[in-house]
Amino acid sequence: MLSIRPPTAADAGRLAEVHVRCWQEAYHGILSDGFLAALEPAGRLPLWTQLLADPPAGSLWAAYDGGTAVGFAGVRPVPSTAGVEPPAADRELWGLYLLASHHGLGLGGRLLRAALGTDAASLWVASENTRAIGFYRHFGFRADGAADLVPEWENLAEMRMVRPGQAGISG
Numbered sequence: 468m469l470s471i472r473p474p475t476a477a478d479a480g481r482l483a484e485v486h487v488r489c490w491q492e493a494y495h496g497i498l499s500d501g502f503l504a505a506l507e508p509a510g511r512l513p514l515w516t517q518l519l520a521d522p523p524a525g526s527l528w529a530a531y532d533g534g535t536a537v538g539f540a541g542v543r544p545v546p547s548t549a550g551v552e553p554p555a556a557d558r559e560l561w562g563l564y565l566l567a568s569h570h571g572l573g574l575g576g577r578l579l580r581a582a583l584g585t586d587a588a589s590l591w592v593a594s595e596n597t598r599a600i601g602f603y604r605h606f607g608f609r610a611d612g613a614a615d616l617v618p619e620w621e622n623l624a625e626m627r628m629v630r631p632g633q634a635g636i637s638g
Contacts, residue, residue, distance in 0.1 A: 468532075468533060469530070469531070469532055469569075469572060469573075469574060470530070470531045471528055471529070471530055471531070471574070471577045471578060471581045472528070472529065472531065473522070473525075473527060473528060473529070474519060474527055474528070474529040474536065474539065475519065476516070476519045476520065478515075478519065478529060478536050479512060479515040479516045479518075479519050480508070480512060480515075481535065481536045482511075482515045482519075482529065482536055482539055483508040483509070483510075483511035483512040483514070483515045484508040485536055485537065485538060485539065485564065485566060486508075486511045486514075486515070486539070486562075486564065487506045487507060487508050487510075487511055488566060489538070489564035489565065489566060489567075490503065490506055490564070491503045491504075491506065492566070492567045493564065493593075493596060493598075493599065494593065494596070494623075496595075497593055497595045497596060497623070498620065498621050498623065499621060502620075502621055518541070525542070525582075526541060526542050526543065527539065527540070527541050527542075528540045528541075528578055528581040528582050529578075530565060530569065530574040530577070530578050532569065537565065537566045537568070537569045537574070538563075538564055538565030538566060538569060538574060538575070538578060539562065539563070539564060539578070540560065540562065540563040540564075540578040540579060540581065540582040541560070541561045541562045541563075541582070542558055542559065542560055542561065542582045542583060542588070543558070543559055543561050544557060544558065544559070545557055545558065545559045545589060556586075556587040556588045556589045556629055556630070556631075557587075558583065558586060558587070558588045558589070559588065559589050559590060559591075560579070560582060560583060560588055560589070560590040561590075563575065563578055563579060563582070563590075565578065575602060576605075576606065579606055585632060586632050587629075587630060587631050587632040588608075588629070588630055589611075589627055589628065589629045589630075590603065590608065590627070590628050590629075591615065591625045591626070591627055591628075592625060592626060592628060593623055593624070593625055594614070594624040594625060594626045595624070600626075600628070603628050603630075604628075606630070607630040607631075608628035608629060608630040609628060609629065609630070610626050610627070610628050611627055611628065611629045612627075613626070613627035614626050614627070615627075
């Protein structure tokens, strides 16, 4: 049974595994094989332990298949990015990842709706990640011209997408 719910502290280990595997799937061909091979769940576990220790209401959602986490979405207030004009939205989707084995089942859209509803928001997406860009466009996000490089991720080029609040988005 596929479901969406807020994760609990007990999910930290599995979400660390999902986080790494999703990165390896989503960024294959965008980041080097060596970079992706070096990612390990143990490196993400402190992040997930901290995130799940006392998450603000509505900030974290996970997708489950038969009780096993297979994806997640996280929202936060928009952080300031040096040299980049802030977006009009005050909420940022900092991550939405779903294992490739679960693409095409509607879980990504369900995660996005759980995390944001139809509220205005922004996000950063790898400029070469055409699948993700298409997904976000489907849900009303558009590139706003802001771009950035992430040096610690092999100078990954990112673009910002924004969405005004829209009551009619259904996806």
